[in-house]
Amino acid sequence: xxxxxxxxxxxxxxxxxxxxxxxxxxxxxxxxxxxxxxxxxxxxxxxxxxxxxxxxxxxxxxxxxxxxxxxxxxxxxxxxxxxxxxxxxxxxxxxxxxxxxxxxxxxxxxxxxxxxxxxxx
Amino acid sequence: xxxxxxxxxxxxxxxxxxxxxxxxxxxxxxxxxxxxxxxxxxxxxxxxxxxxxxxxxxxxxxxxxxxxxxxxxxxxxxxxxxxxxxxxxxxxxxxxxxxxxxxxxxxxxxxxxxxxxxxxxxxxxxxxxxxxxxxxxxxxxxxxxxxxxxxxxxxxxxxxxxxxxxxxxxxxxxxxxxxxxxx
Numbered sequence: 001x002x003x004x005x006x007x008x009x010x011x012x013x014x015x016x017x018x019x020x021x022x023x024x025x026x027x028x029x030x031x032x033x034x035x036x037x038x039x040x041x042x043x044x045x046x047x048x049x050x051x052x053x054x055x056x057x058x059x060x061x062x063x064x065x066x067x068x069x070x071x072x073x074x075x076x077x078x079x080x081x082x083x084x085x086x087x088x089x090x091x092x093x094x095x096x097x098x099x100x101x102x103x104x105x106x107x108x109x110x111x112x113x114x115x116x117x118x119x120x121x
Numbered sequence: 122x123x124x125x126x127x128x129x130x131x132x133x134x135x136x137x138x139x140x141x142x143x144x145x146x147x148x149x150x151x152x153x154x155x156x157x158x159x160x161x162x163x164x165x166x167x168x169x170x171x172x173x174x175x176x177x178x179x180x181x182x183x184x185x186x187x188x189x190x191x192x193x194x195x196x197x198x199x200x201x202x203x204x205x206x207x208x209x210x211x212x213x214x215x216x217x218x219x220x221x222x223x224x225x226x227x228x229x230x231x232x233x234x235x236x237x238x239x240x241x242x243x244x245x246x247x248x249x250x251x252x253x254x255x256x257x258x259x260x261x262x263x264x265x266x267x268x269x270x271x272x273x274x275x276x277x278x279x280x281x282x283x284x285x286x287x288x289x290x291x292x293x294x295x296x297x298x299x300x301x302x303x304x
């Protein structure tokens with residue numbers, strides 16, 4: 001666990017108040033057959049993916065924007081408190097198209113922030 | 122001897138079974154052309170663990186027989202078995218992290234290369250069959266890299282065996298057979 005940056009050190013919500021989903025699995029090759037069941041082959045480990053949705057204030061959005069754009073530059077992994085296990089995992093942001101996270105208006109001064117992370121094996 | 126008789130039942134299951142929980146990992150070992158006892162690159166096409174990590178990056182790979190093999194996605198065409206020509210094989214490495222290119226640039230001769238196929242279960246920590254000293258299921262050695270081509274994304278290597286039938290013998294020597302006037 002030799003990461004440099006940590007979500008817990010930031011003044012940001014530590015749990016996704018608005019929603020959280022996670023997908024798990026392994027890298028599987030599934031080959032359809034002309035007849036009968038498909039063949040399946042295990043190829044290796046796959047990062048699990050987290051979809052997170054937070055409620056943030058204007059100041060928190062500015063903190064997140066600075067962290068993503070200037071500190072980790074969208075690529076570097078960081079420690080993040082896993083909402084299900086409460087352990088710190090090494091994660092990276094998965095870009096959604098051209099955006100690393102999205103903000104949408106919720107109420108005056110409050111924003112819904114959505115982002116996707118992958119937990120590195 | 123056919124590969125089917127020399128490979129283990131586990132490996133055959135990994136190849137032919139409709140449902141298999143293991144796969145064959147291909148390792149590539151490239152030797153120094155000036156000294157075949159030195160290894161310049163150890164690569165593999167799948168990973169089971171982290172072999173090193175720094176603040177900037179995590180390097181995945183496998184540890185097998187005391188050596189770390191760095192994971193790099195690769196396309197490998199295994200040696201052909203055609204009549205009338207020496208076996209040929211090629212490897213394309215997707216070197217997006219620029220790990221291979223600096224090493225390739227230092228190579229000045231045709232390096233020897235070895236390909237091994239081994240079961241992922243043997244090098245997967247925590248697996249019941251974990252045995253880092255397990256033998257390879259198949260080994261292809263005696264190949265030499267005859268050509269490297271690379272661009273910003275990938276490195277391709279052509280592998281050939283030395284065709285002794287086409288080599289002059291003895292090479293580059295003044296022998297009585299070739300130069301009778303000298304003797």
